[in-house]
Amino acid sequence: MKSIIHLSSSSLISLFFYGLAIICLTSATVSASYGGNETDYLTLLSFKSMITHDPDEVLASWNHSFHFCDWSGILCGKRHKRVTALRLGSQGLEGSLSPLVGNLSFLRELYLRNNSFQGTIPHELGRLSRLRRLNLNINEFSGVIPANLSGCSNLEVLWLSENKLTGSIPKEVSLLSKLVELRIRINNLTGGIPPFLGNITSMEVFSATGNPFGGSIPDTLGHWKSLTVFYSSDCNLYGSIPPSIFNLSLLAHLTLAGNYLTGSLPSEIGALPNLESLQLTDNELTGILPPSLSNCSKLSFLEMVDNNFSGKLTIDFSKLRDIEYILLDDNNFHGRGEVDDMRFIDSLKNCTRLLLLTLSDCNLIGVLPISVGNLSHKLSILSLGDNQLFGSLPSSIGSLAGLTTLLLGPNRFKGKIPTTIGNLQKLQRLVLDRNQFSGPIPDAIGNLSLLNELYLYSNKLEGHIPSSLGNCKQLSGLNLSYNRLSGRIPKQLLQIPSLTNFLDLSHNSLSGSIPSDIKALKMLSNLSHNSLSGSIPSDIKALKMLSSLDLSHNNFSGTITSSLGECISLTMLNLSGNIFQGIVPSSLSSLRGLEVLDISQNNLSGKIPQFLGKWNSLEFLNLSFNDFEGEVPDVGVFANASAFSVLGNNKLCGGLVTLKLPKCKEKGSKKKRFPFFIFVIVIAPTLLIVLCCVYLLYKKKRNSQPSQFSEKERFLKVSYNELLKATDGFSAANLIGEGGHSSVYKGILDSNDNKPVAVKVLHLQNKGAHKSFLAECEAWRNIRHRNLLKIITSCSSTDFQGNDFKALVYEFMPxxxxxxxxxxxxxxxxxxxxxxxxxxxxxxxxxxxxxxxxxxxxxxxxxxxxxxxxxxxxxxxxxxxxxxxxxxxxxxxxxxxxxxxxxxxxxxxxxxxxxxxxxxxxxxxxxxxxxxxxxxxxxxxxxxxxxxxxxxxxxxxxxxxxxxxxxxxxxxxxxxxxxxxxxxxxxxxxxxxxxxxxxxxxxxxxxxxxxxxxxxxxxxxxxx
Structure with a gap:
């Protein structure tokens, strides 16, 4: 027993001395690493331990082989060798921020911008009393802004932008008396811009764009006498802009776009001598634009688009010599009882830096003065469309050598298009549509070698299409419809290799046949509503990538060429209103992606091809007013009476009951023939009268709108209740995607043959959601293509609580x-x-x-x-x-x-x-x-x-x-x-x-x- 005890004691003594030696060795190693400042050393190791991903191994040097002051991203003071700065911006670091960072008591700068830090911002940072700069921009921090950041009493710069922060700005922030910059843009902060922020009188930069704050702009912000930058766009702010803001004489940049601000601007706004940019777009501001803006001599950017400003534009721009951008679209700058709303153009002569001038949809009435030619040679975009400008277009417009875009339609200009337009050698987009220009299209337009798009539709232009247009080698789109043009399509026009966007020559008096050179226009999309004649050339098979082909309402004759079957990308084919005859070629069965086919108002005959009923893609088919005979199928598109039309084909039979066509005769049956003279005397005139009425009504309807089908006829109608049922109450189990403006659910619609659909529900409470819905509706109204998501219908209604409800229903993509x-x-x-x-x-x-x-x-x-x-x-x-x-x-x-x-x-x-x-x-x-x-x-x-x-x-x-x-x-x-x-x-x-x-x-x-x-x-x- 004693021997055992003795042995154990000896072992314990040996173990003690061994452990002591390890401790001494470790202590020496650690001491070498942190030079006696153990707290900083252990804090940095804790920081490293909470990093889960370090793609560039920037923290590889953080080990005991080096003093921590030599570690990557670390700066230390020369005297105490304590950490004064931690700079690890844009290193791809992932993980959370260690609370022990609050122990770096000498830290003056913490810079972690553009990484992937998650979790909350540690409240322990409030212990860093020496901290001056805190930059956590562009990370994934969540939760609230810690209230005890107020303990950072020397903080000058606080950047928390582009994170996922929630809650409101804590009141304790107002205790940061030395704060110069507060940047919190693009978070989810609510609770408004609090009035107590006005207590931070040292504030120079406040950036809060993209937070759903709500509330009004507090008048106390007028205490920020040193403020130079104020950014609060898209913050759901309402009410008026407090007058105290316009007393901040050092203010250089004021941006409050995308809010719900009302009221008018103070007449003394010109008391901002340092103002360089003023952006108030997309609000509900009223009143006049104060003439005192002329006194903001440093102003370079003026943007007031989409407000309710009214009254004559009386700013004296001659004093704004640094102005570069003037964007005032979508307001009402008409002076009551006056017709010289454009007089302000005279004062722009001295604005030699002007690059952009846009005043579209401003209800401007008057003539465009000759002084328009005195505008800056640097002017790139001039937009005066959607106004009521009249008179002739001054020839001085040709002096604006820097123009790349000229938008003057619609207005009420008349007279000839000046030939000086050919001097605008940099012009890429020329829009003169929906005016009253007359006379010929000037040959000089052919001098615009960089021209990409030309819109001259809905004028009174006459004469021939100038062959000089063939010199516009970069032209991709040309619209000359609704004019009085005559003659043939010039060969040179069809030889422009870049003409791949659109060619619309509809509603003119053009004649002759389509030249064989049409094969050069491999992406041609529209030649509708002219008086073109001849047959479709077989070369049309070169249009293999064409999606939409409209040759309607011309004088094309002969048979429908079988070459069309090689245009396998077609989704819309419209050949209506011509003189085609014969049968529908079987080669068209290759067009398996076709969604709309209109061959109405021709002289086509024979039986309705069976392949038309086998196309799953076909949404609308118009065979009316031809000479088709035999049985109407009842499968595919023919199973839905609203998806096709066979009016005016008196030899057809069978089909859906709703068509009210006669039953087809059974093969081999012998029935007593109806006396022919009775048909001639009684039935035929009646039938003829009915058919004529139907035709006239149909023609009137067709002529009242463009030759495209009504989208409403082709789309299902669904209610909020149906979508609620289809998605099981918009349940989370059916949620398949979510974005800033919408949520997408998988559902089953009874009216869609129980096929799965994707229901996109708009978040109408979010700013921009309504515009997003309108943008999608407008886009889908104009397009169909096999590589675009197929829309089934839309729903604009109210939910069971009476709130607005908008949704789009798409084909489900499995x-x-x-x-x-x-x-x-x-x-x-x-x-x-x-x-x-x-x-x-x-x-x-x-x-x-x-x-x-x-x-x-x-x-x-x-x-x-x-x-x-x-x-x-x-x-x-x-x-x-x-x-x-x-x-x-x-x-x-x-x-x-x-x-x-x-x-x-x-x-x-x-x-x-x-x-x-x-x-x-x-x-x-x-x-x-x-x-x-x-x-x-x-x-x-x-x-x-x-x-x-x-x-x-x-x-x-x-x-x-x-x-x-x-x-x-x-x-x-x-x-x-x-x-x-x-x-x-x-x-x-x-x-x-x-x-x-x-x-x-x-x-x-x-x-x-x-x-x-x-x-x-x-x-x-x-x-x-």
Missing amino acids: NGSVNDWLHSSAYASKLSLLQRINILRDVATALHYLHNRCQTTIIHGDLKPSNILLDDDMVAHVGDFGLARLLGTDLNQNSSTGVKGTIGYAPPEYGIGSEMTSCGDVYSFGILLLEVMTGKKPMDDMFNDGLSLHKFASMALPDHVVDVIDNDAIVLQRTEANAKKVEECLAAIIEIGVSCSVASPPQRMKIEIVVNELQRILDVLQNI
Whole structure:
């Protein structure tokens, strides 16, 4: 027993000395690492321990091998060797912020901008009494702003923008007496802008844009005598702007766009001598624009779009010599009893820096003065459309050499279009529609070599279409409809290779046949309502990528060419109102994606082709007023009486009971023939009268609107109650997606043959949701394409509580979005290389249709993987047109302060206030392509310090492309030769993405070229 005790004692003594040696060794090591400042050392280790992802291994140096003052991102004081700054911005760090950071008692700066920190902001930060700068911008912090940040008594800069913070601004913030900058933009803060913030008299910058604050702007903010920047756009603010704001003499930038502000601006607003930008767009402000604005001599940006300002525009712009942007659209600047509303143009002569002048839809009445020619040679955009300007267009307009866009329609201009218009060598878009211009189209327009779109419709122009238009080699869209033009279509016009958007020559007096050169217009979309004659040339089969073809109301004759069957991308074909005869060619059965077919008002005969009833895609079919005979099918489109028309074909029988057609005779039956003379004497005249009445009513209805079908006839009607039932009360179990303006639910509609649908319910309480709904409705009203998400119907009603309710119902896409396939673990398999390229080709084809084949160009505005949906066959469909813009229409929800797309996918020019363009969509497509091929998001953690997805892909060209391609997409073939071909194809695809996503819009690849290149690459890969 004693021996055992003795042995145990010896072991314990040995263990004690061994442990003591380890402690001493560890102590020496730790001491070397923190130089005696153990608290800072352990705090930093705690910070590191809560980082779950460090892609660039920036914290790899944080170990005992180095003194913590030498660790990456750490700055220490020279005297005490204590941590004074922690700077780890844009490092891709993920995790939460350790509460022990509050122990860094000497910390003056905490800079963690642009990472992925989650969780709440630790209230322990309130112990950092020496802290001067706290920057947590662009992270994922949630919860409330800690009240005890007030303990940071020396805090000068507090940046918490672009997080997920909720709650209200705590009252304790007002104790930060040294605070100079408070930036909290793009969070979910509520409770209004609190009046107690006015106690922080040191405030210089207040940025709170994009929070659902509500409430009014407190008058106490007038105590901020040092304020230079005040940004509070899109904050649901209401009430008037307090007069005290306009007494802040140092204020340089005032932005309150996208709110519900009312009242008028004070007459003494000119007492802001340092004001550089004033943005009050999209409010409900009234009264006049104070003439004293002329005294804001430093003003460069004036934006008052979409308000209720009224009265004559009396600002003396001659004093605003630094002015660059004047945006005053959608107001009412008409002086009562006066017709010289445009006199202010005279005062703009000295504004030599002016780049943009827009006053569309302002109820301006008067003539455009000759002094318009004295405007700045730098002026790029002049928009005076939707007013009541009259008189002639002064020839001095030709002096504006810098113009790229001239928008003067609709107005009441008359007389000839001045030939000096040909001097505008930089002009890309000329819109003179819906005026009273007369005389010929000037040959000088052919001098506009950069012209992209020309709108002259709804005037009184006469004479021939000038052949000089053939010199406009970049022309993509031309609309000359509703004029008095005569003669033939000039050959030179049809030889413009870029004319791929639209050509509308309807409602003129053109004659002759369609020239054989029509084959050069591979994307031609509209030649309706003229007096063109002759047959459709067989060369029309060259229109293989055409989506919409309208040759209605001309004098085309002969048979419908079988070559149309090769235009396999057609979704709409309208040949009505011509003199076609013979049968419907069986080759049209190849048009399996056709949604609308109108061949009414011709002399077609024979039986109704059976294949028309087998097309699942067909939504509307018009066979009326021809000479068809035999039985009307009762399947497919013929099963829905509202989806087709066979009026005026008196040899038809059978079909739906609602058609009230005679029963078809059974084969082999012998019935007594009705006496012919009775038919002639009694029935025939009556039938003839009825048919004539029907025809006249139909013709009147058709002539009262364009030759497109009424969308209301083709869409189902659904109520709120039906959608509630279809989605099981909009249950969370049926929720398949959610965004800022809407939630999307899966549902089953009884009226849709119990097929699943996607119901997009708008969040009408969110600002912008109503405009998003209108944008989608307007976009879907104008488009149909096999690569666009198919809309079934819409619902605008009230719910059971009496609240407004708006929803859109789409075809359900069972394979989810491209984003799901790229970045979600929900799919066991990944997209193959061919699938990816097919998807990209589909998306490019849809864009090409939107930009170049719609009569009204449509800009999608938010192209990204989550908006690309896949059907059963993995065919891509572009959806979500909530940010769409229809060029040349009243629907324009974009301002320089509005949201334009998604960060990472939106082009750089949108960030500086440029309007949405088709080039912007091409940029987004380029980023989408690179993401699909590399598997990396544009906002991936790896992209910092100047590296972007575009640059990442560009650096891999041409020899290292395989290194950047997503591994799941690469399946190299068996032989070296095939492998080389695959690599060449991969390089070509990446080259397309890089070319589309360059910074300069004019240098981006044309979308029609993209479609052709992707198809070529697909053909190569499919033949390997």
